[in-house]
Amino acid sequence: MSLPVERPHVDPDNKTTMELQAVLPLTAKVEDGHLFIGGVDMVELAHQVGTAVYVMDEEHIRKQLRDYLEWTRFHWKNVDVAFAGKAFMSVAMCRIVEQEGCHLDVSSGGELFFAQKAGFPMERIICHGNNKTPQELQEALDARVGRIVVDSFEELRRINEYAIERDMKQPVLIRVTPGIIADTHVYIQTGAEDSKFGFGMRDGLAMEAVKRAIALPGIEFMGIHMHIGSQIFTLTSFAKAIEVIVHFMDEVYEETGVFVQELDTGGGLGIAYGAPDQPSSIKQYGKVVVDDIKEHCLAHRIPVPRILIEPGRSVVANAGVTLYTVGTVKSIPNVRTYVAVDGGMTDNIRTALYDAKYEAVVANKADQPRSTVVTIAGKHCESGDIVIHDAPLQPAEVGDIICVFTTGAYCHSMSSNYNTQVRPGVYMVKDGQARCVVRRETYDDLLMCEIFD
């Protein structure tokens, strides 16, 4: 049994919506007491389409992708940006990524299928997963994906076999764990020695994987991949990992005579979930990652590779919000007030999973100060089904529309049908228009896989 988490006392912060700048979507503003995003009134939208509903600021998403391209290519022309589809996958998102000239990282057969259905160019796909099934690998080869990131010897053997069967050579990257413990939640650290991902360097496994990849006839060895974790605030974690990896690239050249042509540094840039959070900017990230790779390559006298990066969270998290309707307000004297909404852990598992923190406002009282502190609870049958513990909030009443910020990443993509709940739809907002890009599920959708004898 786990013990309840000790939480610090929280006072009302009396902030109004526009004072929460760090977590707001790019186009957020307040007019006549209502929150607007993309020129669309969030209160009206909630009333029109129902809640719970995810809303994404399209301009914000596009700006993040453009910033990544600009601030990496500013330092080195040969950089490509792959959006990590696991953060938010939909056909509309694939199209935005394609239109912005980016690549796409997929981590399952399902994500690849979405990309195919969206008409995404397959040569711009990077396939991930620590245990891709034989079927997923064959689907990737048949689709002629640009890169497969190899995570085990078994996988290397399988890709080689399937490629030979298809009379082709599959371009691959070898995923290496640099042995760096990133400064983030342990569940989203991935670059430590003890990791289910990739090949470790200390025991020679990474070098062995590279040598086998070079030797196998069905494999085209393109380079190295690393991903040290997610929601990383301190850029020094990236800098340390890059130093180790470029040293390894040099060793690869020394031992095999082959230059590593590509280095993919994964994703991981942290974002603000709370108003006081101060993550590094894309500009700072671009400088550290790209300049460090260049500098270390120069020092080792090896060519600067083509660089790939795979941001997910930092592209979409702050672009997205979730709108809920308040169903009940329950005050327990001298304990707390629960404001219960029509969603919860099925549309946002992150609070239960990582004790993630969020900011919220009452969208129809957006110009008022957050003069109360309440716990925003979900509607599901778990005490842990909390959206925000101890949230400063405008005084909330039944029927109010609650807007929770920073839910654009890893909320829709981690959503579930627990309690046989239908999952919310997704709307993209831009220039005063709301476009439904994923419709809300129906009860009939829930029955789709049921067999009636």
Ligand SMILES: Cc1ncc(COP(=O)(O)O)c(C=O)c1O
């Ligand atoms: C291989 C890989 N690349 C990219 C990402 C995206 O990371 P983030 O959303 O933190 O940018 C992840 C996330 O887990 C990942 O596993």
